[in-house]
Amino acid sequence: MEKVDIKRLARELNLSISTVSRALRDSHEISDSTKKKVFELARQLNYQPNPHASSLREQRTKTIALIIPEVANNFFSLVIDGIESIAAEKGFHVLIYLTHEKTEKEVEFVRQLSNGRVDGILMSVSGLGQSITHLEDLMQKNIPLVFFDRTPDELDVPKIITDDRDSSFRATEHLIQCGCKKIVHVSILRQMSISDKRKQGYLDAINKHGLPEMVLDCSIDEEETYQLIKTCIREQKPDALFASLERLAIAAYYVCGELGLNIPGDLKVLSFSNLQTASLLNPPLTTVTQSAFDMGAAATKQLFRLIKGQEIDERTITIRADLIRRKSTSCD
Amino acid sequence: MEKVDIKRLARELNLSISTVSRALRDSHEISDSTKKKVFELARQLNYQPNPHASSLREQRTKTIALIIPEVANNFFSLVIDGIESIAAEKGFHVLIYLTHEKTEKEVEFVRQLSNGRVDGILMSVSGLGQSITHLEDLMQKNIPLVFFDRTPDELDVPKIITDDRDSSFRATEHLIQCGCKKIVHVSILRQMSISDKRKQGYLDAINKHGLPEMVLDCSIDEEETYQLIKTCIREQKPDALFASLERLAIAAYYVCGELGLNIPGDLKVLSFSNLQTASLLNPPLTTVTQSAFDMGAAATKQLFRLIKGQEIDERTITIRADLIRRKSTSCD
DNA sequence: TGTTTCTACGAAAACGTTTCCGTAAAAAAA
DNA sequence: TTTTTTTACGGAAACGTTTTCGTAGAAACA
Numbered sequence: 001m002e003k004v005d006i007k008r009l010a011r012e013l014n015l016s017i018s019t020v021s022r023a024l025r026d027s028h029e030i031s032d033s034t035k036k037k038v039f040e041l042a043r044q045l046n047y048q049p050n051p052h053a054s055s056l057r058e059q060r061t062k063t064i065a066l067i068i069p070e071v072a073n074n075f076f077s078l079v080i081d082g083i084e085s086i087a088a089e090k091g092f093h094v095l096i097y098l099t100h101e102k103t104e105k106e107v108e109f110v111r112q113l114s115n116g117r118v119d120g121i122l123m124s125v126s127g128l129g130q131s132i133t134h135l136e137d138l139m140q141k142n143i144p145l146v147f148f149d150r151t152p153d154e155l156d157v158p159k160i161i162t163d164d165r166d167s168s169f170r171a172t173e174h175l176i177q178c179g180c181k182k183i184v185h186v187s188i189l190r191q192m193s194i195s196d197k198r199k200q201g202y203l204d205a206i207n208k209h210g211l212p213e214m215v216l217d218c219s220i221d222e223e224e225t226y227q228l229i230k231t232c233i234r235e236q237k238p239d240a241l242f243a244s245l246e247r248l249a250i251a252a253y254y255v256c257g258e259l260g261l262n263i264p265g266d267l268k269v270l271s272f273s274n275l276q277t278a279s280l281l282n283p284p285l286t287t288v289t290q291s292a293f294d295m296g297a298a299a300t301k302q303l304f305r306l307i308k309g310q311e312i313d314e315r316t317i318t319i320r321a322d323l324i325r326r327k328s329t330s331c332d
Numbered sequence: 333m334e335k336v337d338i339k340r341l342a343r344e345l346n347l348s349i350s351t352v353s354r355a356l357r358d359s360h361e362i363s364d365s366t367k368k369k370v371f372e373l374a375r376q377l378n379y380q381p382n383p384h385a386s387s388l389r390e391q392r393t394k395t396i397a398l399i400i401p402e403v404a405n406n407f408f409s410l411v412i413d414g415i416e417s418i419a420a421e422k423g424f425h426v427l428i429y430l431t432h433e434k435t436e437k438e439v440e441f442v443r444q445l446s447n448g449r450v451d452g453i454l455m456s457v458s459g460l461g462q463s464i465t466h467l468e469d470l471m472q473k474n475i476p477l478v479f480f481d482r483t484p485d486e487l488d489v490p491k492i493i494t495d496d497r498d499s500s501f502r503a504t505e506h507l508i509q510c511g512c513k514k515i516v517h518v519s520i521l522r523q524m525s526i527s528d529k530r531k532q533g534y535l536d537a538i539n540k541h542g543l544p545e546m547v548l549d550c551s552i553d554e555e556e557t558y559q560l561i562k563t564c565i566r567e568q569k570p571d572a573l574f575a576s577l578e579r580l581a582i583a584a585y586y587v588c589g590e591l592g593l594n595i596p597g598d599l600k601v602l603s604f605s606n607l608q609t610a611s612l613l614n615p616p617l618t619t620v621t622q623s624a625f626d627m628g629a630a631a632t633k634q635l636f637r638l639i640k641g642q643e644i645d646e647r648t649i650t651i652r653a654d655l656i657r658r659k660s661t662s663c664d
Numbered sequence: 665t666g667t668t669t670c671t672a673c674g675a676a677a678a679c680g681t682t683t684c685c686g687t688a689a690a691a692a693a694a
Numbered sequence: 695t696t697t698t699t700t701t702a703c704g705g706a707a708a709c710g711t712t713t714t715c716g717t718a719g720a721a722a723c724a
Contacts, residue, residue, distance in 0.1 A: 001472070005680060016704045021682060031702060046469070048447035052393065053680035055384040056709045063427075071416075072409040072608075080403045084430045088437075093449075095395075096428045098416045105420075115380035116710090117425075137378070140333070253612050275609065276404075280585050282614030337710060348674045353712060363672060385710035388679045448680090 004045045013037055024049075055116070063093040064303060065113050067123045069101045069150075074246070074274035075292045076124070079148070082296025083122060090304060092119075099126040101220065107134045113143070120144035120303045125152055127192075144306035148299040149290075153193045158306065160299045160317045162290045164194055167321040168201025171270055171288050172242060174323060176209050178331045180240035180268060184214040184232060186252070187244035188225070198244045198272065214238060218248065230255045233267065240329070243271035249285060268329040272321075284326035291319050336377045345369055356381075387448070395425040396635060397445050399455045401433045401482075406578070406606035407624045408456070411480070414628025415454060422636060424451075431458040433552065439466040445475070452476035452635045457484055459524075476638035480631040481622075485525045490638065492631045492649045494622045496526055499653040500533025503602055503620050504574060506655060508541050510663045512572035512600055516546040516564060518584070519576035520557070530576045530604065546570060550580065562587045565599065572661070575603035581617060600661040604653075616658035623651050 002008065010020045015034065023030045023038035024047075030038075041047075055061040066083060068076050080096070087094050095118060099105040106126050113121060114137065121143060125135075132152050138145055139157065148160040175183050185202040187195045199215065206213055216232050218225040229251050233241070243249035249271030256263055263269050263283055273287040298317055305312050334340065342352045347366065355362045355370035356379075362370075373379075387393040398415060400408050412428070419426050427450060431437040438458050445453060446469065453475060457467075464484050470477055471489065480492040507515050517534040519527045531547065538545055548564050550557040561583050565573070575581035581603030588595055595601050595615055605619040630649055637644050 007680075017681085018683075018705075019703055021680095022703085025682085029702060034702080046443075046446070048443065050388070050447050050680050051449045052384040052387040053709090054682080056382070056388055056679090056711085057681045057683085059709070061384065071403075071412045072406070074404070077404040077409050080428070081430070084403075084428070088430070093444075094428050095425050096412070096416070097426075098413070098420075111378075111380065112425075114378070115382050117383045250609060250612065277582060277607065277609055277613065280582065280613050281609065282612060282616075284614075339710075349711085350675075350713080351673055353710095354673085357712085361672060366672085382710050385679090386712080388681085388709090389711045389713085391679070 004047050005050065006047075009038065009041055009045070009047060013041060059116070061093075061117065061119050062091060063095060063118045064300075064307075065095040065097060065109075065118045065121045067097045067099065067106060067109050067121065069099050069124065069126045071096070071098055074276060075149070075290060078274060078292030079124075079296035079299075082293040082298075083300045084296075085293075086297050086300035086304070092304075101126045103127045103130045110134045110138055114138060114141055118143075120146070120307045122299050122303055123147050124150045126150075144303055146299050146303045146306065148295050150192060150194050156315070158302050158312060158315050160295050160302065160319060161194075162295070162321045163318050164197035164321075165201040165204070167288050167323065168198040168242075168272075169205045170201075171323050172202045172205035173209075174286075174325065175240045175242065175268060175270060175329060176205065176211065178240075178268060178329055181211060182214060182236070182238040183211065183240040183242055184216055184236065184238040185242045185244065186216045186218060186229060186232075186248045188218045188220065188248065195244055202242060222247075222251075226251050226255065230259070233259065233261070238267065240268040240270070243269070243273075246271055246273040246275060249273060253281070253285075263328050264330050270329050278324070279326055281328075283328050283330075286326045286329040287324050288321050289324055290321045295319050336379050337382065338379075341370065341373055341377070341379060345373060391448070393425075393449065393451050394423060395427060395450045396632075396639075397427040397429060397441075397450045397453045399429045399431060399438060399441050399453065401431050401456060401458045403428075403430055406608060407481070407622060410606060410624030411456075411628035411631075414625040414630075415632045416628075417625075418629050418632035418636070424636075433458045435459045435462045442466045442470055446470060446473055450475075452478070452639050454631050454635055455479050456482045458482075476635055478631050478635040478638065480627050482524060482526050488647070490634050490644060490647050492627050492634065492651060493526075494627070494653045495650050496529035496653075497533040497536070499620050499655065500530040500574075500604075501537045502533075503655055504534045504537035505541075506618075506657065507572045507574065507600060507602060507661060508537065508543065510572075510600060510661055513543060514546060514568070514570045515543065515572040515574055516548055516568065516570040517574045517576065518548045518550060518561060518564075518580045520550045520552065520580065527576055534574060554579075554583075558583050558587065562591070565591065565593070570599065572600040572602070575601070575605075578603055578605040578607060581605060585613070585617075595660050596662050602661050610656070611658055613660075615660050615662075618658045618661040619656050620653050621656055622653045627651050 006017055006020050010017045020038055023035045070076060084094060097109045103126055132154060135152060135155060146158045151159040151161060185199055187199055203213060218228050233255055241252050243252060249269055252269055256267060261267050270286045274289055274292050278285045278287050338349055338352050342349045352370055355367045402408060416426060429441045435458055464486060467484060467487060478490045483491040483493060517531055519531055535545060550560050565587055573584050575584060581601055584601055588599060593599050602618045606621055606624050610617045610619050
């Protein structure tokens with residue numbers, strides 16, 4: 001089957017390549033009659049322009065890249081949904097890269113993207129607190145770049161974030177209103193600004209009400225985390241556990257199962273989470289739920305503004321998270 | 333900041349473009365001394381080749397496309413993980429497309445990919461039973477193509493599937509062994525071969541044991557599905573519900589909550605599902621769990637074989653699903 | 665010494681587009 | 695009628711690579 005490119009169309013129609021190209025792009029320089037002929041043949045042969053040739057010539061790719069730590073995670077899945085909805089609408093393609101929380105991978109991906117592969121990059125950084133020179137390099141190259149959720153504080157870049165401190169504060173006050181006196185905040189990845197903000201919201205609420213600060217920093221390792229939580233619950237006997245991440249709450253549920261503790265009777269549990277089945281858990285889990293889809297959509301819209309060269313008014317967009325009260329923190 | 337391309341390297345080193353290109357690709361035609369010089373400068377200036385120029389010239393892109401119905405779904409999230417793990421290993425890039433179960437979108441994506449954008453395509457089809465001419469077109473163009481999970485029976489293509497019939501049979505027998513006599517199989521998207529196979533496994537087991545066939549076909553609409561399940565449970569009073577899809581089991585859980593039915597006392601529930609939190613539900617849900625990560629990885633490996641032009645021995649790879657027994661089908 | 669074979673490199677074509685520039689013929693203006 | 699403008703198109707350069715082909719000079723061989 002012979003290849004179908006512009007050259008072929010031109011040959012079959014006895015036209016020049018330039019004329020065919022212009023006809024396809026509906027240029028005013030081409031007469032309606034030839035346009036019609038070109039369109040007709042293109043349709044017949046199912047002509048599709050070679051995107052790499054176009055990208056090379058036009059110096060734009062209609063493609064964006066998404067770099068995230070992981071995908072098997074309700075938050076990021078929903079974010080992808082939001083991103084895709086906007087990208088598809090604009091006819092853009094989306095490349096996806098998973099760092100698995102490894103900065104080296106992030107550095108490598110960024111390097112790969114630094115020479116015209118994409119028109120812009122959306123990113124939720126892995127392991128913050130690490131070196132950010134690769135991100136600075138990217139900015140220097142003037143590649144449109146938008147961060148979401150996990151953003152580097154050190155850089156002045158467009159970002160989409162959750163009201164982490166405030167929602168954490170509200171969540172903590174919810175626990176306090178339920179009568180909890182010993183609330184432990186469980187967190188991970190201490191280098192992440194987002195964890196810090198959540199912890200800060202907790203601390204602010206705790207201090208406002210004169211309660212004791214109880215903070216547990218876990219590691220990345222699942223098993224170690226499980227043991228830490230177990231020891232904490234057994235020895236410190238908190239009456240509420242506020243998890244900064246979904247997987248920490250899951251671990252807490254298992255620990256309670258093992259220790260024979262009743263939720264919410266013995267321990268109230270609350271977590272940042274995007275679990276769709278939160279209300280089906282035993283017991284239904286009270287969550288602080290981020291609008292993940294909206295964050296993805298907002299980030300993408302912002303990125304398109306940058307790509308189009310438009311000035312952006314708000315460099316930081318904050319999207320409110322909702323506290324959804326369920327049985328794991330019920331008061332009776 | 334001046335652009336850094338091969339031309340720039342050549343100019344600064346007083347070499348020709350071809351020599352630089354060859355040096356970068358470590359050709360034996362270039363002396364070690366010049367190679368060293370070229371590498372050094374490339375490193376200094378952080379040279380990255382323009383991928384579109386390479387793709388255009390080489391007629392290969394080191395990019396694959398993934399077309400799936402949705403991403404906010406545990407199964408597909410894990411599949412993506414599996415795909416990415418293999419792709420990253422080979423230095424390939426992954427484009428992601430979501431059809432949201434709409435065949436029109438699938439057709440459009442396929443059209444967009446039909447002219448050299450990618451080296452191959454991985455796909456789980458949307459709404460089977462629809463027209464498949466767009467897939468036939470793709471095959472005619474000789475674009476490497478591998479299907480997984482939801483595959484079109486009509487086409488002779490490489491595919492990765494679950495042992496849907498067999499695992500469904502085993503699951504149904506598990507319910508029967510628990511003493512269930514009125515087992516209803518709930519399914520959706522009746523045009524999907526995968527649904528058919530699951531239903532067939534159920535029917536085979538039911539008939540083998542001389543029990544009544546009870547089949548409920550739901551629609552895509554969430555609310556309608558909910559009502560159908562509710563009516564079915566109330567009027568037909570099954571003692572077990574076998575859901576072909578995760579979301580149907582979720583709906584069943586809600587229905588039972590509303591009707592005040594006890595799981596597993598009044599109704600045992602079992603479902604195909606990749607929910608990570610299945611064991612934390614109330615009650616823990618017995619699942620038939622596909623090895624989603626492995627399916628993604630296997631599909632990608634298969635695709636790479638096609639891309640390399642290797643003959644593939646097994647055109648259909650079946651990956652076994654596991655029945656994980658939990659409390660929702662407990663016998664006591 | 666003369667001939668052949670390597671070695672190491674340069675010129676240029678090619679990949680498939682888009683667009684700048686140029687120009688006949690037709691139309692409009694003078 | 696002559697001049698100017700417009701219309702509709704063709705030629706060729708350009709995007710940044712890779713690779714084919716060609717060739718000086720060095721090395722090997724006779």
